Amino acid sequence: MVLDKRLAELRDRIQQLSPAKAHERLVAGAVLIDVRDPGELAQGMPAGAHALSRDELEMRIDQLAPPEAPVMLICASGPRSLLAADTLARLGYEQVAVVTGGMQRWKREGLPCTRPEGIDDDGAERYARQLNLPEIGIEGQAKLADARVLLVGAGGLGSPAALYLAAAGIGTIGLVDDDRVDRSNLHRQVVHRDDRVGTPKTDSARATLEALNPNIDVRTHQVRLNSDNVEEIFSNYRIIVDGSDNFPTRYLVNDACIRLGLPNVYGAVQRFEGRVSVFAAGGRPCYRCLFSEPPDPEFAPSCSEAGVLGVVPGVIGLLQALEVIKLATGVGEPLIGRLLLFDALGTRMRELALGPDPGCRYCADDREFPGYVDYAEFCSGRASQDLETND
Amino acid sequence: MIKIELPDALRSLAGGAREIAVEAGSVSEALDELGRLYPEARLRILTRGGQVRPHVNLFVRERDIRAHDGLNTVLEDGDSLLVVPSVAGG
Structure with a gap:
């Protein structure tokens, strides 16, 4: 009710233009500003209009028009452009008008539309809900499309991570795994299916991801x-x-990431517990700062016997996907220098501080790359076979 | 009283307990107490020479003891010592 009264008052004192009239003025050189959110803009905006959300309006309006210039505003159907017009009037803009009926009427009347660069029809619809997030928007979505992410293992962690990264629009997803789908995988490796038992995990995962997002x-x-x-x-x-x-693959991943300057989004699970962290490009800290060497075989838990509740790699894999999206878009605070522990039985998250190991053989200052290490026997000495799988 | 928080992987060596309460003034003393009660659990954390194994980290007040004073890190009544071993599962 308060808003209705306010809008009625604004309609009385702010000039309103039909879309056709606004288009005439736009063609004649007037400024038209679309104040909708990025996700809405992706569905199409008036050709020749400037995109400037209400959040940014006050900060950036003077880059588009001085206070003495006529300015037209458009939103989806009208209310937001009226409120934005009021904002501009308070800033001293004297010739402010809104487009009656907004973008809905603009389209209905067949006036020319355009779409921001970097998004097509499918993307505008598929990613609409995350395009709507100002922190992502079209620019962030373009960064996701440019991202090239490699998942080492298409198993318990890789499955949920791959699904959500594909859904989010990561442009290139690589999958490394030499294993085949086993029925015992399916309680946690949700990218695979029962009718793919026996097929390569990479092929199975690719089929699922492409079905989810063919783009x-x-x-x-x-x-x-x-x-x-x-x-x-x-x-x-x-x-x-x-x-x-x-362990051999984990140390190989770490060492190669240090050597090539790549960030390592780390996750690991066992039984009812999991942990996740991000080791930045160049490390400091890196995985070896946390665990300098793998356990002796007699102290390594048996890979095949430890067991895991399927939901646990689901939680951790999704946190890894989240960290990837943050790294790719630059949004938020990555889990660098922090180790997040997840206790499924207690349903607790706990954050620990990680620091660089000044004696780290791989990432400490001025260290030359010492080469890759071939860790031979693991998992209580029974692992040469187990180690070859990435499940 | 100090609380030693054991990871899932080591609980079977400590009678299934998630936490062990001990009287100790330092990390080293706390682990000695753990060893007195559960020798195998201590052996998974420290070498026979008394050094922290390279695949284990110990945290006090959410920071690695290497950022404090190592095994000599002083523990105060109510502190907890968290044991975080490396696990590889995926």
């Missing part, structure tokens, strides 16, 4: 990651997600 590029590497191929594969990507399930 991204999914690349598969059906190999076991090793010191001979790691740099060739990693060098095609800008962010690495460690979803592996064995």
Whole structure:
């Protein structure tokens, strides 16, 4: 009711133009500002209009028009442009008008529309809800489309991460895994399906991701990651997600990320617990600052016997996806220098501070890369077979 | 009283307990107390020579003890010592 009264009052004192009249003035050189959110703009805006959301209006209006210039405002159907016009009037703009019926009427009358660069019809619809977030917007969506993210392991962590990264519009997603889908994977590896048991995980995951979002590029590497191929594969990507399930691969991922200057989005799970962190490009800290060496075989938990509740890698994998999106868009505060622990039984999250190890052989200042290490026997000495899988 | 918080992976070596309460004035003393009660649990954290294993981290007041004073880090009544070993599962 308060808003209705306010809008009625504004309609009485702010000039209103039909879309056709506003278009005439626009063609004649007047300034038209679309005050809708980025997600709405992606659906189309008046050709020749400037995009300036209400949040930015006061800060940036003088870049588009001086106070003595006539300014027209448009929103979806009218109310927001009236409120924006009031804002401009308070700033001293004397010739402010709004477009009656807003963009809805503009389109209905067949007046020319355009779409901001970097988004097509499918993207405007698919990503509408995250385009609406000012922190993402069209610019952030374009960054996601440009992102090249490699998932090491298409298993418990890689599955949820891959699904949400594909859905979010990460432009290039790589998958490294040499394993095949097993029925015992399916309680947690949700990118696979029962009818794909026995097929390569990379192929299975790609089929799911492409079905979810056909507009991204999914690349598969059906190999076991090793010191001979790691740099060739990693060098095609800008962010690495460690979803592996064995120590040799985890140290290989860390060391290659340090060598190539790539961020490592780390996650690990066991039984009812998980942890996640981001080791920035160049480390300091890196995974080796946290755990300088893998455990001796007699102290390593058995990979095949430890077990895990399926939801736990789901939670951790999604947190990894979140960190990837933040790294790719520059939004928020990445989990760098922090280790997040998740206790599923207590439903608790706990954040620990991580610092660089000044003696780290891989990322400490002025260290030369010492080479890759071939960690042989793990998982209580039974692992040469277990280690070859990324499940 | 100090609380030693054990990870899931080590609880089976400490009678299934998530937390062990001990009287100790330092991290080293707390782990000695743990060893007196559960020798195998201590052995998963410290080498026989008494050094923290490279795949284990210990946290006091949410910071790595390496950022405090290592095994000599002083513990005060009510502090907790969190044991975080490396796990590889994915």
